[in-house]
Amino acid sequence: xxxxxxxxxxxxxxxxxxxxxxxxxxxxxxxxxxxxxxxxxxxxxxxxxxxxxxxxxxxxxxxxxxxxxxxxxxxxxxxxxxxxxxxxxxxxxxxxxxxxxxxxxxxxxxxxxxxxxxxxxxxxxxxxxxxxxxxxxxxxxxxxxxxxxxxxxxxxxxxxxxxxxxxxxxxxxxxxxxxxxxxxxxxxxxxxxxxxxxxxxxxxxxxxxxxxxxxxxxxxxxxxxxxxxxxxxxxxxxxxxxxxxxxxxxxxxxxxxxxxxxxxxxxxxxxxxxxxxxxxxxxxxxxxxxxxxxxxxxxxxxxxxxxxxxxxxxxxxxxxxxxxxxxxxxxxxxxxxxxxxxxxxxxxxxxxxxxxxxxxxxxxxxxxxxxxxxxxxxxxxxxxxxxxxxxxxxxxxxxxxxxxxxxxxxxxxxxxxxxxxxxxxxxxxxxxxxxxxxxxxxxxxxxxxxxxxxxxxxxxxxxxxxxxxxxxxxxxxxxxxxxxxxxxxxxxxxxxxxxxxxxxxxxxxxxxxxxxxxxxxxxxxxxxxxxxxxxxxxxxxxxxxxxxxxxxxxxxxxxxxxxxxxxxxxxxx
Numbered sequence: 001x002x003x004x005x006x007x008x009x010x011x012x013x014x015x016x017x018x019x020x021x022x023x024x025x026x027x028x029x030x031x032x033x034x035x036x037x038x039x040x041x042x043x044x045x046x047x048x049x050x051x052x053x054x055x056x057x058x059x060x061x062x063x064x065x066x067x068x069x070x071x072x073x074x075x076x077x078x079x080x081x082x083x084x085x086x087x088x089x090x091x092x093x094x095x096x097x098x099x100x101x102x103x104x105x106x107x108x109x110x111x112x113x114x115x116x117x118x119x120x121x122x123x124x125x126x127x128x129x130x131x132x133x134x135x136x137x138x139x140x141x142x143x144x145x146x147x148x149x150x151x152x153x154x155x156x157x158x159x160x161x162x163x164x165x166x167x168x169x170x171x172x173x174x175x176x177x178x179x180x181x182x183x184x185x186x187x188x189x190x191x192x193x194x195x196x197x198x199x200x201x202x203x204x205x206x207x208x209x210x211x212x213x214x215x216x217x218x219x220x221x222x223x224x225x226x227x228x229x230x231x232x233x234x235x236x237x238x239x240x241x242x243x244x245x246x247x248x249x250x251x252x253x254x255x256x257x258x259x260x261x262x263x264x265x266x267x268x269x270x271x272x273x274x275x276x277x278x279x280x281x282x283x284x285x286x287x288x289x290x291x292x293x294x295x296x297x298x299x300x301x302x303x304x305x306x307x308x309x310x311x312x313x314x315x316x317x318x319x320x321x322x323x324x325x326x327x328x329x330x331x332x333x334x335x336x337x338x339x340x341x342x343x344x345x346x347x348x349x350x351x352x353x354x355x356x357x358x359x360x361x362x363x364x365x366x367x368x369x370x371x372x373x374x375x376x377x378x379x380x381x382x383x384x385x386x387x388x389x390x391x392x393x394x395x396x397x398x399x400x401x402x403x404x405x406x407x408x409x410x411x412x413x414x415x416x417x418x419x420x421x422x423x424x425x426x427x428x429x430x431x432x433x434x435x436x437x438x439x440x441x442x443x444x445x446x447x448x449x450x451x452x453x454x455x456x457x458x459x460x461x462x463x464x465x466x467x468x469x470x471x472x473x474x475x476x477x478x479x480x481x482x483x484x485x486x487x488x489x490x491x492x493x494x495x496x497x498x499x500x501x502x503x504x505x506x507x508x509x510x511x512x513x514x515x516x517x518x519x520x521x522x523x524x525x526x527x528x529x530x531x532x533x534x535x536x537x538x539x540x541x542x543x544x545x546x547x548x549x550x551x552x553x554x555x556x557x558x559x560x561x562x563x564x565x566x567x568x569x570x571x572x573x
Contacts, residue, residue: 001038003437010035010429015466018524024471025414028421032428039432079187080376085180086412087379091360092134093404094386096143098395100356104129105147107353111277114269117219117226119155120165121212123148127169128208129357131176133364133382139407141170141530149535156232158225159539161218163547167527168211168554171519174469175204175512178364183375184419184473185508189481192505193375194368199505199569203513206568207558214554233261279339279347284358286331293324356389415470422474435479442483449491453563456480457514464518465525472518473511481507496567506569510562517555520548 010031017027095101105126112118123144130140144166152162174181177197186193219226227235240246240254268276292315299316335344364382367373373381390396429435442452463472484507490497498506519527528544535544562568 003039003433006035006038006429006432007434007437009038010425010434018466023417024468025417025419025421028418028425028471028475032421032424035425035428035432035434039428081183081187081193081374084178084183084376084379085415086408087376087383088134088178088180089139089411090404090408091379091383091386092130092139093407094383094390094400095130095133095360096139097400097403098386098390099393100386100389100395101126101130101143102147103353104357105353107351109151110267110350111273113229113264114267114273116223116228117215119148119152119157120161120215120219120226123152123165124169124208124212124215127172128176128205129354129361131173131179131204132361133357133386134173134178140173141167141527142534144170145531145534149531153536154232155229156227156235158222159543160547161215161225163531163535163539163544164549164551165211165215167520167531167544167548168551169208170530171516171527172204172208174516174519175200175207175509177201177204178368178375178379179204179512181469181473181512181515182508184470185477185511188473188477189504189508191508195505195573196508197368198572199502200509200512202568202571203509203558203562206561207513207516207555210554210558211551214550218550229260229264233257233264237261275339276343276347276350279335279344280351282331282334282339283344283348284351284355286328286335287355288362289324289327289331293321293328296320296324356386356393359389360385418468418470419474422471425471426474426478429475430478435482438479439483449487450494450563452487453484453492456484457510457559457563460511460514461517461521464515465521465523468526469515469518472515477511493566494564496565498566499570499573502570502573505573506562506566509569510559513555513559513562517552517559520552520555522548 013031013034014027017030018024022030105122108122108125109119112122115121126148127140127144130143149162149166152165153159173179177200179197179200182196182200183193185191186196215226237254237257240250240257243250246254267273296313296316296318299313300318300321335341339347360382363385364378367378367381368375387396387401390400442455445452447455460472460476463476481504484492485503489500489503492498492503492506519525522528522545525545525548528541528548531544532539532541
């Protein structure tokens with residue numbers, strides 16, 4: 001059977017199986033078998049009595065059926081980097097179930113609660129921090145749905161705005177390192193994962209900035225979409241004051257509102273608040289300079305520098321001891337003679353909830369970029385850092401660890417099964433000649449380079465609406481990437497020119513941005529179902545998808561920036 005027919009049957013079969021609810025891993029494995037029989041023994045599909053007569057069934061342990069296990073086991077499942085995925089998931093589970101994330105939200109809220117749209121901005125910033133810690137998407141959406149959604153709805157925020165901010169921001173783990181999507185892409189394409197992380201920094205934070213800019217512009221143009229806490233409290237108190245007799249529940253609500261109003265009135269404003277924020281940042285800076293001073297001193301005086309290793313430790317040589325000591329001394333001068341001890345203590349109490357996440361990010365990303373560990377070891381150190389913080393906070397327990405391990409097992413099991421099924425399908429399609437057929441079809445169409453890339457983007461967007469990203473990266477990327485690598489380099493993008501060594505890295509970042517859209521795309525946008533699981537009963541899936549629409553547009557704008565100006569991924573490389 002010709003490859004074109006096989007490709008058509010494969011696409012329609014996958015969509016049909018997913019539409020009837022078959023898990024992606026099983027659907028992919030089933031279609032892998034179908035592809036092999038269609039290519040090598042099509043007669044068996046019509047006449048099973050021929051079993052044992054052909055290439056597939058007559059030679060056990062040889063032929064195409066022998067290649068698939070080798071591809072699944074040898075190319076994917078034995079990869080050391082793959083171990084980082086359950087470690088990152090475990091870290092995210094610990095963060096979700098401990099009070100670290102909730103306290104971080106409260107600390108951010110203290111600084112921005114008097115800003116129009118401040119709660120939505122806090123939600124986006126928290127999502128960025130969570131993404132930089134673990135790179136897990138589903139947990140972020142659920143956590144933000146539990147913490148931020150009730151708060152925004154209680155304060156009278158527009159429902160669509162609240163939903164869109166939570167789901168769009170909660171899916172930032174796709175782009176912001178350490179992204180699991182980037183890890184799988186790097187594993188499949190044999191691209192440096194560290195380089196992918198570095199390249200994704202600016203696009204990821206660009207997308208987060210676009211979301212925050214949208215919040216600021218929308219709430220400025222439509223203040224009713226994001227009322228200030230004072231406005232909401234005054235309105236609710238006025239409504240209660242108009243009642244002749246209050247029920248017990250209404251009396252409790254009034255007392256709560258009055259307490260909240262008094263708390264807002266006692267909070268610092270304007271310059272006083274920013275001075276407190278500066279004092280808090282100074283304490284954090286002092287802590288990091290002290291840690292870096294101790295690190296540099298250890299590397300220098302333990303003899304772990306170039307004398308023994310042949311390569312000086314990053315920021316760990318003798319000259320840095322004096323630099324970090326001087327910076328720490330400057331911070332102490334600011335504490336005692338500029339901010340004052342009282343203001344510093346107040347600022348610290350207001351912002352201390354941000355310190356654990358900063359420490360975790362420093363451990364994970366610092367380990368990678370400081371040349372201390374690889375991706376897998378950094379994931380393990382991050383998980384250990386979160387657990388130690390939970391112990392110090394008095395929140396660690398056997399129940400916490402067990403629940404986190406169970407979630408890790410379920411999430412990892414899903415990813416592994418999808419990986420096995422998708423790898424089998426990708427292997428079967430490769431054996432059948434599918435990638436060459438698609439490559440010849442696209443290249444032979446003689447379309448301009450950017451139209452070829454746009455055609456790929458449309459396919460990825462379409463598949464992203466129906467399939468999980470794991471299946472897409474395993475099925476489509478091995479087909480698309482070789483085509484992209486053969487395209488004329490000077491015709492990729494509109495402005496600037498990519499370094500030839502960065503083409504695979506650029507396409508990986510573009511792919512992740514595309515998958516960012518897929519998390520919100522109907523009918524199977526997973527972010528919608530994550531949020532629905534924790535949203536109030538009156539919020540339907542239709543309401544959630546309506547809230548997505550402006551944010552899908554924002555994601556497409558960010559994707560367009562990557563296509564128009566590809567060198568953006570090379571800035572930090």
